[in-house]
Amino acid sequence: MSDTAHPPIVLLTDFGLQDGYVGVMKGVIAGIAPGVPVIDLSHEIPAQDIPSAAFLLETSWSYFPERSLFLAVVDPGVGSSRRGLGVRSHARFFIGPDNGILSGALDVDSEIRSIENAKLWLAEVSKTFHGRDIFAPVAAALAAGTPFEQIGPLISDPIRREAPPPTHTSAGLVGQIVYVDRFGNLVTNFPPELLRDGETWAALTPDGAEWPFRGTYADTAPGERCAVVGGFRRIELSINRGSAAQVSGLGIGSAVLLRATSQ
Amino acid sequence: MSDTAHPPIVLLTDFGLQDGYVGVMKGVIAGIAPGVPVIDLSHEIPAQDIPSAAFLLETSWSYFPERSLFLAVVDPGVGSSRRGLGVRSHARFFIGPDNGILSGALDVDSEIRSIENAKLWLAEVSKTFHGRDIFAPVAAALAAGTPFEQIGPLISDPIRREAPPPTHTSAGLVGQIVYVDRFGNLVTNFPPELLRDGETWAALTPDGAEWPFRGTYADTAPGERCAVVGGFRRIELSINRGSAAQVSGLGIGSAVLLRATSQ
Amino acid sequence: MSDTAHPPIVLLTDFGLQDGYVGVMKGVIAGIAPGVPVIDLSHEIPAQDIPSAAFLLETSWSYFPERSLFLAVVDPGVGSSRRGLGVRSHARFFIGPDNGILSGALDVDSEIRSIENAKLWLAEVSKTFHGRDIFAPVAAALAAGTPFEQIGPLISDPIRREAPPPTHTSAGLVGQIVYVDRFGNLVTNFPPELLRDGETWAALTPDGAEWPFRGTYADTAPGERCAVVGGFRRIELSINRGSAAQVSGLGIGSAVLLRATSQ
CATH class of the missing domain: 3.40.50.10790 (S-adenosyl-l-methionine hydroxide adenosyltransferase, N-terminal)
Incomplete structure (x- = not known):
């Protein structure tokens, strides 16, 4: 060193x-x-x-x-x-x-x-x-x-491509899937700071599925849907030992609704 | 440097x-x-x-x-x-x-x-x-x-996972497949030291196949089964230009019998 | 540094x-x-x-x-x-x-x-x-x-494996495909120096297809055939967002004819 x-x-x-x-x-x-x-x-x-x-x-x-x-x-x-x-x-x-x-x-x-x-x-x-x-x-x-x-010279007009940040609606927070990893985990644009302590959260997707929030993969059974804070520091939708992308048919751009299910 | x-x-x-x-x-x-x-x-x-x-x-x-x-x-x-x-x-x-x-x-x-x-x-x-x-x-x-x-502090009870070493039986040495490489070669837990000079060896597997020992891949014809000492310093079962795993249906944990076929 | x-x-x-x-x-x-x-x-x-x-x-x-x-x-x-x-x-x-x-x-x-x-x-x-x-x-x-x-000692007889260089014929320059990349682009043995300025070039392949020369991938429409000077500094046959190897059935060793189509 x-x-x-x-x-x-x-x-x-x-x-x-x-x-x-x-x-x-x-x-x-x-x-x-x-x-x-x-x-x-x-x-x-x-x-x-x-x-x-x-x-x-x-x-x-x-x-x-x-x-x-x-x-x-x-x-x-x-x-x-x-x-x-x-x-x-x-x-x-x-x-x-x-x-x-x-x-x-x-x-x-x-x-x-x-x-x-x-x-x-x-x-x-x-x-x-x-x-x-x-x-x-x-x-x-x-x-x-x-x-x-x-x-080279200074410029001020670079091309920007940014997914819009999550927005608040009466139904909950609406975000989207912004990345799919090689295991088929669906990574959203929700940062973990959205998850306030003391509340129970779930994600809902357009295919009608609900993804209950879990602390870690080890808290779920094989085949079970869950939402976790993944390695990218974003909430991601995951199926234990399965491909969430394949099972759900969702991909980049799909909407995700995040809401507190109880207190 | x-x-x-x-x-x-x-x-x-x-x-x-x-x-x-x-x-x-x-x-x-x-x-x-x-x-x-x-x-x-x-x-x-x-x-x-x-x-x-x-x-x-x-x-x-x-x-x-x-x-x-x-x-x-x-x-x-x-x-x-x-x-x-x-x-x-x-x-x-x-x-x-x-x-x-x-x-x-x-x-x-x-x-x-x-x-x-x-x-x-x-x-x-x-x-x-x-x-x-x-x-x-x-x-x-x-x-x-x-x-x-x-x-952190000293501990003395780490989790161990070790394949049991090969055992001597009347039929020969019994070991198992412990790794499958990307070419489908079946790597056993037999170290090369088991192969005493002056004897001819073959491996037998539960699918009834015999894998005669060869010095190197170049000594076999395409499609031919053989046992060689591979890159891991273990005896491995191989099919020249083919996948031994696919052809045999064997995988990690499958038993392998090693015996001298002549002197 | x-x-x-x-x-x-x-x-x-x-x-x-x-x-x-x-x-x-x-x-x-x-x-x-x-x-x-x-x-x-x-x-x-x-x-x-x-x-x-x-x-x-x-x-x-x-x-x-x-x-x-x-x-x-x-x-x-x-x-x-x-x-x-x-x-x-x-x-x-x-x-x-x-x-x-x-x-x-x-x-x-x-x-x-x-x-x-x-x-x-x-x-x-x-x-x-x-x-x-x-x-x-x-x-x-x-x-x-x-x-x-x-x-070790000097030797003078190493094994050589070289694709023959392109040859001039009355129909044009005859070369061959020498590499296929992971996108299915067909890389030939034509160096870019063959393309004299002021002429329009195309490549022809045994499947009857013509591959018009383009400056860069961005000059072609999706699905369109083209010949470009690729990353290996060789002329390569490419299909925009497709696999030239798969579509054409050509591979290493296939002949390619390069000719000026106009002046």
Whole structure:
């Protein structure tokens, strides 16, 4: 361990691990910023699924140390006129295409720049792999000490994609499913702070099912529906040892009603 | 390369790589123990399959340098009253839930502690993700120099889950299948030392099949059954370019008879 | 970041990530060459698919810094008499079995050695896992400073497996498909330099389909066929949001005709 160790570069893509794309990005980084650790957040985002990537970034960045540098590339518009963005926010850096993937990193104080300084890119830039040719070299340059303002000019109109926050109605709180994990758990946009102590809560979904709130998976029987505060710090709908997504037919965008069932 | 490089933290979970859980654990580690390398042993353990994780840990730890620190989290009881364990054994450290996953690391000299010192954990501890909130911070604290005794008090009654060793019978040695790899190879609990030189061996399984011993895969024809000493240093039953598990219908727990067929 | 950081060891195998084989190789490396970073190029090469591994190595090595050390293990002949090779080429090192996997790293100036110095291997060498017992220790020894000539004697007859380069015919350029990525994109052996400016190009395949050249995926409609210069710096045949391999029935070895359709 070293006190002078560099904060990590954190990668988030839909490239998968089979075809070497991620490895090549790490090769580019190793050439420009040798010794900087690289951490994989996920490379198994469903192809072109920007909302799922944005959700993972939004719920994960705070667990990484300050000065970490996030490189998020889900990029269906690669090679078109879409901009690339660099964001300084929450004492961390975020790099990626301007398509909403960085939405969860933006706040009112964010410094947002358009990536335009080609001196920081690979000499040859393809039209199909900016993760390797533009974003990785820019991230590595920042990690190696290039001042943030050198990546390009300030902008103020990044594309934002945010699920609307839960709303209060007479029936209860109305939110939605914003992510489905690989076990089929249905992750909502309800933060756990909504669950006031001393009340009993349940979630209701459009298929007519009720998901009673439980403290943890171990409190349910196999096959039983429940709502728990999951690993993303959001309320999620789960079926013990089953796939809630498959059983319910629900998915991203489905409405969820949260209400107190008693006091 | 550096002579002062820190031994690695080695991760073993059933979290998969899709949902960012592993990446977030690495973020927590990077914040507490910057510069300590992290190695993935596997994150594709079948969900909640403690025996398979215990087998991988048991057969792998000796290939890592002394002072390596293993963080093994397959944790169906997360959020319940199950303890967390830290083990000093074989000149290495092992961290994980008290459910048998660390069995293969225990020996008569092991120092076993219950993880109870919450000062080493994240400030907010969830009921569903102790890998991130408790186990990763404790492992990182140890890697960063926290004395082992500070994680919690000594205990002497860890849960153990060990397949019984092979037994001698008049028909031959009786063992069992303890792991199935992704190619469908059936890994037994027979160590290679059982194969005395100068004898010809075969394995027999309850489906009536015989698996003649071969030195290596290259000695068999496609589709042919064989028994070989595989990568885990155990005798395994294999079908060249096929899935032994699928063809035979055998799996973890199936009995295997090993006998000398001639001299 | 450190100016004295060691170039990475880059791993390429068909071992998958489930069974811990790759993690154990990294453990061996960490014991011999502590502090040397390890990068995964891919471990999801289809089992025993040497041509696909050779293609990834050939198209990837130049993106890694000089003195990087590539460890490529797709090894159906493990335990037989096949040699192991170490290659110094392109200011980098390449280690792997002598079965053609390193073909794309060889050039006229390559220094090629047969791995024979058992002092650099693990004390116990299995017949089924030379990646762990021979190749990883040799790679780590080189990374730790062992002179290259100590791994074994010079040889001049490595096995080569190279797809023939595209040939000119009266109908156009004839090449072939050399790799299929996980999205079903069909990667050819046509380098982008073949596409002269000012001409319009299309690819034709034996199923009668025509694949018009486009600058980028974003220029096509969903379901539309196109040819693009993909991430491997080769022309590839693609169907927007579909699998070109599945729709066309084409695969590795299928012929592709490239011709200018107008000026």
